[in-house]
Amino acid sequence: MRDDNLLATRLNQIWQMLFPEVERKNNIIIRFKGRWKNKFGHIKLLRSKETEIAVNSHFKNEAIPEYLIDITIAHELVHYMHGFNSPLERRFKHPHKGNIVNRELIARGFGSMLKKEKEFIKNEWHGFIKNNHKEKNFSRNPFTIRKFFKSLMQN
Numbered sequence: 001m002r003d004d005n006l007l008a009t010r011l012n013q014i015w016q017m018l019f020p021e022v023e024r025k026n027n028i029i030i031r032f033k034g035r036w037k038n039k040f041g042h043i044k045l046l047r048s049k050e051t052e053i054a055v056n057s058h059f060k061n062e063a064i065p066e067y068l069i070d071i072t073i074a075h076e077l078v079h080y081m082h083g084f085n086s087p088l089e090r091r092f093k094h095p096h097k098g099n100i101v102n103r104e105l106i107a108r109g110f111g112s113m114l115k116k117e118k119e120f121i122k123n124e125w126h127g128f129i130k131n132n133h134k135e136k137n138f139s140r141n142p143f144t145i146r147k148f149f150k151s152l153m154q155n
Helices: 004-018 066-081 097-107 111-132 142-154
Strands: 028-033 041-045 051-056
Touching: 004 028, 004 051, 004 066, 041 066, 051 066, 066 097, 066 111, 097 111
Parallel strands: 028 051
Antiparallel strands: 041 051
């Protein structure tokens, strides 16, 4: 099983290699948190002024490809650099409008990883959740699935 130390290591590696110009203005805590079926992570500014990056605890499971962890961390770093839940100046009014996160990820070399993420969601995620999520009734309703995919495509 993966742990929070892996997340901290991957965060530092991704930051140094692909976000070197982004100033780290506060302490960033990264950890596995929650077991969500409809989101991979989030970023939050804590009352202590530290930034928390939470990665879906389902990703501790070795059945989840490590590139999903990397793309989730990179996604949250884009929010950080855009000033969302970080002390940096906010660069946009809305965090996902105009596909700004994916455009930034593609510009930083994550294009093929985004395609792999999309394929994983399409072909593997539902089965993984069905077998590993505590709720037994994961909806196969096309509206729910489309809504989930649409939210990921906007991220």
